[in-house]
Amino acid sequence: MGAAVAVPGAGPADAAARRRIGRWLLLVCLMVWIMVALGGATRLTGSGLSIMEWAPLSGTLPPLSEAEWNRLYDLYRTIPQYALVNQGFGLEGFKRIFWLEWVHRLWGRLIGLAYALPLLWFWARGRIPAGLKPRLLLLLALGGLQGVVGWVMVASGFEPDRTTVSPYRLVAHLGLALLLYAALLWTALSLLQPAAPAAREEEAAGTRTLRRWVRVAAGLALLTMLAGGFVAGLRAGLDYNTFPLMEGRLVPRGYWWLEPAWRNLTDNVAAVQFNHRLLATLTLAAAAGAAVVAWRGGRGAAREEAARRRRLALGLLGAVALQYALGVATLLLVVPVWLGTLHQAAAVLVLTVALVALHALRPARAAPEAAR
Ligand code: HEM
Incomplete structure (x- = not known):
């Protein structure tokens, strides 16, 4: 985080581009912050294990037919959490715990878009200071990794005799979220206030x-x-x-x-x-x-x-x-x-x-x- 970001030239156009990139990163920070809160609500309502598939693209849409709801509910009924905690809560009960996890994942996808699309745009228009490019790519990779760690955490909750996810994986997921947030915020601040x-x-x-x-x-x-x-x-x-x-x-x-x-x-x-x-x-x-x-x-x-x-x-x-x-x-x-x-x-x-x-x-x- 402490590495220097070289800023080419000091012209007003460069300064304006830096400010714009800084503000965009602040917006992504805000989205990550909301994501942390959503993650807390998902965990605390016991919703996190309701979607048993890792489907980054097709999972964007919620179930659109009764048959699809039943398919997902049947999947959920195979894991210990259903048998030991939610036995017999019915399709209605399943829908209650489904939505928060779905919103949590959808918000993750939206963060990905809110990061990747402006990145492409700034890049294509040559607005990104050269020294900043590796860092922005690293942040993109960290965001992707966070999705994977999230899935690895959720998968630990499907193991025999488990009704919750592994605490180690939960801490890894939380820790990586905090690291990502910190790196985004530090980069944004460095762009908005380049000189101490x-x-x-x-x-x-x-x-x-x-x-x-x-x-x-x-x-x-x-x-x-x-x-x-x-x-x-x-x-x-x-x-x-x-x-x-x-x-x-x-x-x-x-x-x-x-x-x-x-x-x-x-x-x-x-x-x-x-x-x-x-x-x-x-x-x-x-x-x-x-x-x-x-x-x-x-x-x-x-x-x-x-x-x-x-x-x-x-x-x-x-x-x-x-x-x-x-x-x-x-x-x-x-x-x-x-x-x-x-x-x-x-x-x-x-x-x-x-x-x-x-x-x-x-x-x-x-x-x-x-x-x-
Ligand atoms: C500097 C102050 C504190 C910080 C930064 C802090 C931070 C946190 C964080 C990040 C979590 C985990 C949420 C998660 O997994 O995602 C947590 C959980 C928790 N903290 Fe703190 N905490 C602080 C002070 C305290 C104090 C003083 C108490 C009580 C004496 C406390 C009680 C709890 C409890 C009960 C939980 C578990 C809540 C749950 O299951 O959701 N915390 N805290």
């Missing part, structure tokens, strides 16, 4: 310290999100529905009892939930630390620079605090669909605010024509 503001010497030191704190908070937030994927994958939010104690203890009984030890990170409900809480708390502390640094470190800086740093740090603290509160509420209310979906979507808000802050605080570069 040059800071005076005494200001640069303050920016460096703040940048370190924001980096730590962003890294911890990312780990918290991946840990949250395991909470979701193991349905660990249905247990220990108290906060801050877990069954009356700060560290739950049975923390770290599995062998080999690493399995506790992914398979042990108590540990997975505790780790998510712990990482979230560390993220909140790091974001609060960044806010304090921005407040204190502003003294040597010019007024606007000090205000800019405070805005960035407070924005991050606000987003993390909101997400923390949503997480606690999700847990206390035993994961209602709407709140679980909101908690999943707000994770992307945290990522967005962290990346915007890191981008705004990036070091000024010597070469004015390069964007990082």
Whole structure:
């Protein structure tokens, strides 16, 4: 993400093209964000295993005849989730869980189009800066890979004795979505704000310290999100529905009892939930630390620079605090669909605010024509 994007020339036409490409990528970011929320709703309503075929083209249309509905329903009746969870819910019940998964996949196809068509258009008209082309192609490949990982995840839910997908694959699917989103957003920001503001010497030191704190908070937030994927994958939010104690203890009984030890990170409900809480708390502390640094470190800086740093740090603290509160509420209310979906979507808000802050605080570069 940090690689330089060389921008040929500095003419107004180039600048306009960069802005247009940047805005298009922001739109794709918004679509990916909505996709993350849709994915959460699909998972939480138990809809994700309803379509048992991988049909990138023909699956665009929903069933159009009763015979086609029955064919898909018959397929679904062969998997353990039907027998163990939804036995006898009938074609009407099947249709209820079908639609969200279908919309999730359709939205994925639309993101593909919203990315590929403008890419072709900009490319054909020679508007894409040369250094940007490999990155845009890589983003296209990552998007395609995300579709494949999504299918590999869904397929794990059809295995004998399983009624849900593999938590590892769920985390891979979530992690790749976050990576794709982050790469799109960083590229868009780099196009829209190609040059980091040059800071005076005494200001640069303050920016460096703040940048370190924001980096730590962003890294911890990312780990918290991946840990949250395991909470979701193991349905660990249905247990220990108290906060801050877990069954009356700060560290739950049975923390770290599995062998080999690493399995506790992914398979042990108590540990997975505790780790998510712990990482979230560390993220909140790091974001609060960044806010304090921005407040204190502003003294040597010019007024606007000090205000800019405070805005960035407070924005991050606000987003993390909101997400923390949503997480606690999700847990206390035993994961209602709407709140679980909101908690999943707000994770992307945290990522967005962290990346915007890191981008705004990036070091000024010597070469004015390069964007990082
Ligand atoms: C920095 C703060 C936090 C972040 C960034 C965060 C992020 C996430 C993410 C990304 C997920 C996974 C959704 C998925 O699989 O796709 C998740 C799930 C979850 N989180 Fe958090 N979380 C935070 C704080 C908390 C806190 C403080 C709690 C409760 C004490 C909490 C409780 C939960 C629960 C119960 C789930 C599972 C919900 C479900 O099954 O859908 N989170 N979190």
